[in-house]
Amino acid sequence: MQNPRDNQRDIAIITDDPGWHGRQLTEELRQKGFQPHYVRLQDCHFDIGQTRPYLRLANLKHYPHGVFVRGVPGGNLETVVYYLDILHALEAVGVPVVNNVRAIEKSVDKGMTSFLLSQQEIPTPNTIFSSDLHYVRAKLREGLSAGKKYVLKPLFGSQGKGLQRIDSIDQWVNYEALHGVMYVQEFIDSGHDVGVDFRVFVVGGQVIASMRRTGVDWISNVARGAQVEAIQVDRDIELLAVNAVSALNMEYAGVDLIQDARGKFWVTEVNSVPAWKGLQQTTSTSIVSAIVDNFLAHCDALSVRK
Ligand SMILES: Nc1ncnc2c1ncn2[C@@H]1O[C@H](COP(=O)(O)OP(=O)(O)O)[C@@H](O)[C@H]1O
Numbered sequence: 001m002q003n004p005r006d007n008q009r010d011i012a013i014i015t016d017d018p019g020w021h022g023r024q025l026t027e028e029l030r031q032k033g034f035q036p037h038y039v040r041l042q043d044c045h046f047d048i049g050q051t052r053p054y055l056r057l058a059n060l061k062h063y064p065h066g067v068f069v070r071g072v073p074g075g076n077l078e079t080v081v082y083y084l085d086i087l088h089a090l091e092a093v094g095v096p097v098v099n100n101v102r103a104i105e106k107s108v109d110k111g112m113t114s115f116l117l118s119q120q121e122i123p124t125p126n127t128i129f130s131s132d133l134h135y136v137r138a139k140l141r142e143g144l145s146a147g148k149k150y151v152l153k154p155l156f157g158s159q160g161k162g163l164q165r166i167d168s169i170d171q172w173v174n175y176e177a178l179h180g181v182m183y184v185q186e187f188i189d190s191g192h193d194v195g196v197d198f199r200v201f202v203v204g205g206q207v208i209a210s211m212r213r214t215g216v217d218w219i220s221n222v223a224r225g226a227q228v229e230a231i232q233v234d235r236d237i238e239l240l241a242v243n244a245v246s247a248l249n250m251e252y253a254g255v256d257l258i259q260d261a262r263g264k265f266w267v268t269e270v271n272s273v274p275a276w277k278g279l280q281q282t283t284s285t286s287i288v289s290a291i292v293d294n295f296l297a298h299c300d301a302l303s304v305r306k
């Protein structure tokens with residue numbers, strides 16, 4: 001491929017399922033004078049030679065001006081590492097990638113997210129994260145006897161899929177589904193019969209929209225049928241969300257927070273590839289416009305630095 005930014009107008013949107021979000025990004029980028037292309041990581045190839053690393057991005061003839069990551073497909077360890085290699089290689093040749101690849105790596109991994117949040121002293125629920133089933137069982141027994149409740153999450157899960165709630169010692173737990181690494185988090189009781197949490201959307205270090213999600217059961221993802229309503233978060237919560245995003249070094253992110261029955265807020269997730277369809281229903285601010293403006297500014301800033 002030619003040098004970075006041979007084509008200043010091309011933008012690659014990494015996705016294999018563009019849908020509503022892909023269309024929103026495409027329309028917004030076109031309106032701003034850019035030429036978006038959907039690119040599947042499955043259609044990218046390395047062809048490494050003597051002179052320089054050669055990386056082909058699907059049908060693109062040149063490296064694009066920037067890469068917006070809308071999704072990284074799942075797969076076995078080798079496949080996922082390979083997909084991330086492609087994004088790392090793009091950064092290595094000077095193509096801006098949003099969110100940056102390290103941030104995506106850290107945030108799809110719930111264990112690393114919890115570790116980094118707590119390292120930066122951002123309140124996040126107590127979590128056991130281990131590959132030792134005996135250790136996990138012993139800790140669970142101890143906590144459950146003391147009246148705590150837990151949530152077991154797949155390490156790379158999203159959209160509320162595969163979560164298991166553990167309320168008692170006798171309960172059967174499907175450890176098999178976790179591929180050898182257990183992520184067990186203390187359940188935060190919000191004091192409601194169903195799951196209620198908050199999604200705060202941060203772009204370029206600022207909160208641009210927030211909503212309260214009320215689940216049909218204890219899981220309050222929009223993908224699981226949660227009802228959403230706009231809310232105005234106060235300055236402390238804004239700061240908490242902005243700090244969480246900055247702890248993971250993201251350009252933009254969807255932050256999930258739960259308020260416990262005593263009123264304290266806990267960050268449960270920082271999503272580096274967040275959906276915004278549900279949130280857009282609650283606000284007249286154009287979320288895609290904020291995301292794209294921030295993305296293009298980031299591409300320009302990296303351009304100048306080179
Ligand atoms: N520690 C917790 N205590 C209570 N509810 C939780 C906890 N963690 C997650 N949940 C519920 O499950 C939902 C999904 O959890 P989350 O960690 O955001 O995973 P996902 O990546 O699947 O969205 C949250 O939006 C919340 O409703």
Ligand SMILES: [Mg+2]
Nearest residue numbers: 159160256269
């Ligand atoms: Mg979530």
